[in-house]
Each structure stands twice: as structure tokens, then as C-alpha cells.
Amino acid sequence: MSEERSGANILVESLVKQGVEFVFGYPGGAVLPIYDALFGEERIRHILVRHEAGAAHAAEGYARSTGKPGVVLVTSGPGATNAVTGIADAFLDSIPLVVITGQVPTALIGSDAFQEADTVGISRHCTKHNYLVKDPADLAAIVDEAFQIATTGRPGPVLIDIPKDVQIAMAAWHGGPAQRRQRYAPRTQGAIEEIEDAVAMIAAAKAPVFYTGGGVINSGPRATALLRELQAKTGAPVTSTLMGLGAFPADSTDWLGMLGMHGTYEANMTMNQSDLIICVGARFDDRVTGRLDAFAPNSKKIHIDIDRSSINKTVPVDLPIIGDCAEVLQQILDVWGDRKPQDLTAWKDRIDTWRQKKSLSFPDNRDAIMPQLAIQRLFALTKPKDPIISTEVGQHQMWAAQHFHFFSPNKWLTSGGLGTMGYGLPAAIGAQLGNPDSLVIDIAGDASIQMNIQELGTATQYRLPVKIFILNNEWMGMVRQWQELTYESRYSNSYSDSLPDFVKLAEAYGWKGIRITRESELDDGIQAMMDYPGPVIVDCCVHNEANCFPMIPSGASHTEMILYGDSVAGTMDDEAKALV
Amino acid sequence: MMHIKHEAEERHVLTVTVDNEAGILAKIAGLFTARGYNIDSLTVADITENHSVSRITIVTHGPPSQIDQIHAQLERLVPVHKVVDLTERGPFVQRELALIKVAGMGEKRVEALRIAGVFRAKPVDTSTSSFIFELTGAPDKIDTFVAIMRELGLVEVGRTGVVGMIRGAGEA
Numbered sequence A: 001m002s003e004e005r006s007g008a009n010i011l012v013e014s015l016v017k018q019g020v021e022f023v024f025g026y027p028g029g030a031v032l033p034i035y036d037a038l039f040g041e042e043r044i045r046h047i048l049v050r051h052e053a054g055a056a057h058a059a060e061g062y063a064r065s066t067g068k069p070g071v072v073l074v075t076s077g078p079g080a081t082n083a084v085t086g087i088a089d090a091f092l093d094s095i096p097l098v099v100i101t102g103q104v105p106t107a108l109i110g111s112d113a114f115q116e117a118d119t120v121g122i123s124r125h126c127t128k129h130n131y132l133v134k135d136p137a138d139l140a141a142i143v144d145e146a147f148q149i150a151t152t153g154r155p156g157p158v159l160i161d162i163p164k165d166v167q168i169a170m171a172a173w174h175g176g177p178a179q180r181r182q183r184y185a186p187r188t189q190g191a192i193e194e195i196e197d198a199v200a201m202i203a204a205a206k207a208p209v210f211y212t213g214g215g216v217i218n219s220g221p222r223a224t225a226l227l228r229e230l231q232a233k234t235g236a237p238v239t240s241t242l243m244g245l246g247a248f249p250a251d252s253t254d255w256l257g258m259l260g261m262h263g264t265y266e267a268n269m270t271m272n273q274s275d276l277i278i279c280v281g282a283r284f285d286d287r288v289t290g291r292l293d294a295f296a297p298n299s300k301k302i303h304i305d306i307d308r309s310s311i312n313k314t315v316p317v318d319l320p321i322i323g324d325c326a327e328v329l330q331q332i333l334d335v336w337g338d339r340k341p342q343d344l345t346a347w348k349d350r351i352d353t354w355r356q357k358k359s360l361s362f363p364d365n366r367d368a369i370m371p372q373l374a375i376q377r378l379f380a381l382t383k384p385k386d387p388i389i390s391t392e393v394g395q396h397q398m399w400a401a402q403h404f405h406f407f408s409p410n411k412w413l414t415s416g417g418l419g420t421m422g423y424g425l426p427a428a429i430g431a432q433l434g435n436p437d438s439l440v441i442d443i444a445g446d447a448s449i450q451m452n453i454q455e456l457g458t459a460t461q462y463r464l465p466v467k468i469f470i471l472n473n474e475w476m477g478m479v480r481q482w483q484e485l486t487y488e489s490r491y492s493n494s495y496s497d498s499l500p501d502f503v504k505l506a507e508a509y510g511w512k513g514i515r516i517t518r519e520s521e522l523d524d525g526i527q528a529m530m531d532y533p534g535p536v537i538v539d540c541c542v543h544n545e546a547n548c549f550p551m552i553p554s555g556a557s558h559t560e561m562i563l564y565g566d567s568v569a570g571t572m573d574d575e576a577k578a579l580v
Numbered sequence B: 001m002m003h004i005k006h007e008a009e010e011r012h013v014l015t016v017t018v019d020n021e022a023g024i025l026a027k028i029a030g031l032f033t034a035r036g037y038n039i040d041s042l043t044v045a046d047i048t049e050n051h052s053v054s055r056i057t058i059v060t061h062g063p064p065s066q067i068d069q070i071h072a073q074l075e076r077l078v079p080v081h082k083v084v085d086l087t088e089r090g091p092f093v094q095r096e097l098a099l100i101k102v103a104g105m106g107e108k109r110v111e112a113l114r115i116a117g118v119f120r121a122k123p124v125d126t127s128t129s130s131f132i133f134e135l136t137g138a139p140d141k142i143d144t145f146v147a148i149m150r151e152l153g154l155v156e157v158g159r160t161g162v163v164g165m166i167r168g169a170g171e172a
């Protein structure tokens, strides 16, 4: 039975059909018909953020922590442009989002109408796909395809721009399955010869290493389980990118820690000296490889990735396998059977000598809390609760990646690709909504937290008990560190001047505020944060000038890591400075 | 001191079959600019009866690794059905159409007409002091013709850019 419904109504029904629980949004003129359709709607909960970037990041946090797509609803013009940072963030980190933007009425498009922006044009290169809907009759199929595109293949954000007249106009609605176009069908399995080659290479390797990334998390819990299974059969040690933390348990004796610019000495040396790198769902990003011509010079490389454009993009590989991580790992396990790997004792002994460097160690300090210590205590005290951690961007993010440890996927939410300050608080809000019983903590810096500080109000409104743990060093620490190491300590505009009183700020929003200034207060402060049933900001005042080590300076190779205690202040040549 | 380095480059002709939907050309052209790839020429027209599919021919140049990336990045776009690197797949035919306006009197005019005959360029407009020649061929043939006309009173050149197709009976 076919009846007529408005575009707005068809949109809402289509979202319900997709199983959408939450829409993160902010109203405005060009989406009023959709907001009206949401009025009194009990099947979908609208979460009113305080800024559209917050909506997109909250949807990312929800998606990353639940494995389901996040949905965003914003108005035309400034609503859409404000959301762009979050969309670009989701694009680089392959997070499934469906973003619905209002647009001025079709007849006014192109006339510089009030609150008109070329949203489809602006978002073209930071979405996986986008649409401008011209007829409400197309909406159901477009929404259906948008969810398929966002969640399958390499996940990513998809944007649907809906002019106001299309939201109001009527079209037939039959309630049955949408007539989606059958054009998007990513390849998920490797060819059998590729799988056999991979098995032969792994079985022959004397110094193999798994290099895993966000793709394992995106592929879902099955990929994580299969990775662990294959690792157990092959015995190869495992390192991970920032985005992949949690896929492999950090308490395994074969865990090397994170690799790359701020990775562990053992992870980077293992990569450098390996004879085989098995890359699973990672993309040889510049933060990981360091100097390209010195990256793992003697190793063969297998690269498993769902996105063919990730293959040979920066590092040429010997055996590319295009497919979904879980599918391909299963294929490899099937062919592996009960084969035995090479004796890896000598290889692991070498790795142990690298571990002896204790590259994550840091000096004691009597007068100030070392930020690394604060993270270690936060980890130790919250571990029984198996928390979800989000971060902002900077030193605190890297310290969290180094000193907080993860045992399962979807517990670690961070902006890796775009490196967006202001991601952590809204992401924590989204994660808390998706995981109401979890302890969710945003590990923040004093500068980053101010970038989406307005979202404190969102948590208050929805009574979300999120915690913010600020490592307050009164600097944009990561910028200060680079200026110290590469610009002879000329600290140009990196001091966090005029910081607010974070405790009072918390209280102003109805949060609890806790300040920690001494090491002796650390554990009690963290405990008080956990014991409080509502949202808390902990202003943890840490050593102002601590640096994040180990570090591969830009333009250097994995073997040229700087550890704590190496004297490094100075400058760099222009070639190195020009690298990001 | 730092200087920008350049790698050895190759010219490739790619054909891209796409859904004929709003913004697709901007998507493809924008992909090239956003990722720093080169477009030497780009032609597009729909090729199915119901106008739902278009075929784009792109001529590009770059280092081999970049050409491979271009291929992969194009395939990643949802409305793209198929990408064929004709240069890689080879051998293939490539043709371009040009209109070339030449003005002059006397001997130069006679010579222009004679050379046009050699190149099988067809005069499609004639006045007492000018010709417009229509010439179809591979790009280098057109380059050569234009270079000669430059000495014989060349006024204006318009070129369509290349369309290409794999030789033989099969579909690419």
C-alpha cells in the first residue's frame, strides 16, 4: 500500500529502518521540516550538541565505540561548514558517518541565498560519497545506499544535502525495502594464490612482525579475534598504529607497543630489522614510516587492505591482498592449517635486547607531577572498569597511547589521521551514549579542551557521566616540544596564556571539578573522579616542560630514535623542517 | 638549503566509465587537483541510449607510481564503474579533433591550403583572407600541423582533447 509522505518524514522513517538510535544535531532554518518530523519521535533520540563540529565528533565517538554508523543532522551554510572538520576527521580515520545537511530551497541554489553554501562542493573531497537530493521520491533509496557506502568497504562519511523544498514536498512511501542502486560492491576476499603466497612467506620468515592498524578495528570484533588466533599460530610479535590500539592485548608477551614517531624502541627496531612485515589494515602513514628510503629496508611486505588505493601509495609491497581484514585473516588461517612456524627464539631474543632500552621510561621529578606518571596511575586505577578512552591531540594523546594499555577493540577513540584538537570531548559524549554503563574518559590537553569546551553543556543536558582528565602543562605542549627541538626553543605563540580556572568552569556547567597539583594527590583525585556519579573535569597540573619520547624526528629513520636523556635541543636542516 | 625535486614522468591515457550524475566531473577533476595529479586533456560525453553512463578520457602524466595511484583513486569513487589505463593495456587508438584558423594572402595562403591537403585537413570555413581547417588525428599529428601553420598565419586553435580505445575486437 502506497501513501504520500513529506521528504522529511521519509527521511525519518528511512533512518528508523536503518536502526538509528541517535542523531547528533543542531537545528536551523533549512532543516526545520526535519526537526518538525523528529518532534515527538520516540524511535530516534536527537542529541542536541552546542556546535556542529561537536555533532560530527560525537557521532564519530559513537561509531568508533559501538561499531555502528553515527548520524549527524545540521542546517545549511554555517551548520554544514561547522561540521566539515568532523567529516574530514571521519574521512581520514575511516569512520562510518551519515551526515544530513539542510540546503536552501532548490530554486534558490546558486543565488547566494541566506545561509547558502555549496555543501556538496565543500565536502566533495572529505566524504566517501555525497548527494544533493532533488526529489523526495529518491530519498529512501539514497539513504539506504548512503548507509551501505558508509559502513562497507573502507568505511567513511557520506553526506546527504537536502534542500528545504524537498523536505516539504510529498512523494510515495510504501514502507517496503528501498530500491537501492546495486553499484557499490567492494572486494572482501583475497585470491587463493595470494593467500597461499602469504602463508608460504609467513611460514618461511625468521624475523616476522605483524603491523596492524585501524582497519582491524573497523573490520569488527571478528578481525580482532582472528588476528589473535593467527598470531598464536605464527608466534610473530605485534605492533600497531595509533588507530589500531586494542586489536591485540597489551599484556601479551608478544606485544611491542605502538610504532612510529612516538612508538616504542622495540616496535620500531623490530620493524626495521624484520625479514617480513605482515601489514593488516594499516596504511604506511608518514607518522609510522619515518624516512621512507630507510623504512624496513630488508623486509618483504604483505599488505592486507580493503582499499586498493592504500596499496603501494607510499611504500612498495611484495604481496598486496585486497580484502576485508577479517575475511583475509580467516582465509590465511584456513590455508595455514597446522603448519609450524620457523623457530623464532633468536628473533625474540634480539627483540628483548631492544626492550631492555626501556624506551618509555622518564625521569622522576620531586616538584611536579610527570604527565606520564599521571597516565600510568589513571590506567592502573581505572583498569578494573575497562574504560573507554578518548583523547584530544598533542603530547597527552601520545602519552595516553604509550602509557595507557588496551586489551580489546573499540575502547580507544582518537583523531589519528586529521589530528583534530577538540575531538576528544564530543567523542566521549558519543561513546557514553552508545555505552551507557562504561566509564568514558577524555584524556585532554589544556589547549585542545578549549576547542570544543561548549560541549560540557551537552553532557550536562543528557546527564552523561563523562570524565575529562586534563594534563595541564600550560602549553601547547606538542608545539612547544617541536619548537624546542627544531627551532632552538623560540616558543612562538605556543604558551597557553589566560587559561580558565577549569574547576570553576566545570562547576559553571554543573560538572564536578577536581584539581590535582601534587603527586600525593594523584590517586585520591582519580578515585574521586571515578566515584562521582556525574561528569567530572580533573585539572591535573603536570610538569610544564616534559617532552614526549621516544621520538623519531621528522625526516629520520626508525633507527634514529631519540630517547629521554639524549640531548637533542637545537635546529634541523630545511629538508627535515619541511616534512610535516 | 632546500630545493624541490622532480621524478621521471610518463604520459598515460585513461578511460573512465561513470554514472552520469550531477557533480561527477567536478569530483574527478577535483580529485586530480586535490591530490596534485596532472590533467593534460579531459573529454566527456554520455554513451548510453538513456544517457545514464558517461565515458571520460583523461590524458595525464606523472611518475609510474603516481599513475597507479590515479587509477586506484579513480576506482574508489562510488559513481565510477571502470577505469582502463589504455597506455598500460595497449595497443590503442587515440584521436583528437582540432579546428585551426589561418589568415593570410598570396603565397602563404596557397601554401597553407597545400599543406592542409597533405595532412588531410578539411577547410570548413573559407573567406578571401582566411581558412578554418578541421583536422582529426593523433595528438602529435595535430601538433605538427599547428607548428607549420604558425609560420603561415595561424590565428586560433581549438582542440577537443583525446578520445581513446583499445585496438581489436574486445571491450577494454
Ligand SMILES: Cc1ncc(C[n+]2csc(CCOP(=O)(O)OP(=O)(O)O)c2C)c(N)n1
Binding pocket: A392, A393, A394, A395, A396, A397, A419, A420, A421, A444, A445, A446, A447, A448, A449, A471, A473, A475, A476, A477, A478, A479
Ligand atoms: C585544530 C587543530 N589546530 C592546531 C593543531 C596543531 N597542534 C597539534 S598539537 C597542538 C598543541 C596541543 O596542546 P594541548 O592540547 O595543550 O596538548 P599538549 O600537547 O600540551 O598535551 C597543536 C596546536 C591541531 N592538531 N589541531
